Amino acid sequence: MKSYAVIGLGRFGTRMATSLYAHGEDVIAVDINENLANQIADSVTKSVAGDAKNKNVMKAVGVADCDCVIVGIGSNLAASVLITMNLKSLGVPHIICKAHDDTHGEILKKLGADQVIIPEFVVADKVAGSLAVPNILEYIELSDDYGIIEYTAPASWGGKTLKELNIREKFGATVIAEKRGETVTVSPGGNHIVQSDTTLVLLGDYKSLEEIKDLK
Secondary structure (H helix, E strand, O other): OOOEEEEOOOHHHHHHHHHHHHHHEEEEEEEEEHHHHHHOOOOEEEEEEEEOHHHHHHHHOOHHHHHHEEEEOOOOOHHHHHHHHHHHHHHOOOOOEEOHHHHHHHHHHHHHOEEEEEEEEHHHHHHHHHHHOOOOOEEEEOOOOOEEEEEEHHHHHHHHHHHHHHHHHHOOOOEEEEEEEOOOEEEOOOOOOOOOOEEEEEEEEHHHEEEEEHHO
């Protein structure tokens, strides 16, 4: 279990805090608005009404001891800048900040943010991707180079074994699972027969996955 603090309980911060807690993580939620802090109290480990711009407040509620702190105050540049600077000086090992545009994000990075999220960009990219590539059901980024996709097998793969398709040699990607209806097969063998309506879970570098998704 890791410990997280989420500062700013708007829609973004509230969703982050409750989702992390639902996944079994230890979560401190902080907002200057007491009503917002109270609303989330039953859905996190601890919810605190306090001014996150005050370094002493952050120390007192345990934010400085967290493995990761998420600053969800994207609309107030001055507040997010000050909070990020304070978190950095407190020695927080990983800081994630919400930003409202690229300029805001660059400022936060220079001040010590390890990761910057622009929610509108993330949503737009995800929706655009799903529209442009309808047979890609889900895309998970593992790193800057590798990812995992859930891919509906093309008609040309139907009735062939994984050995015949030779996906690893041809594309450099690995089939790590198959989903067919409610049945999931993990690490299917070379003699496993692929159906055209099956869903394959593929691991590979982005170039390989891009090549695969264009197949018919």
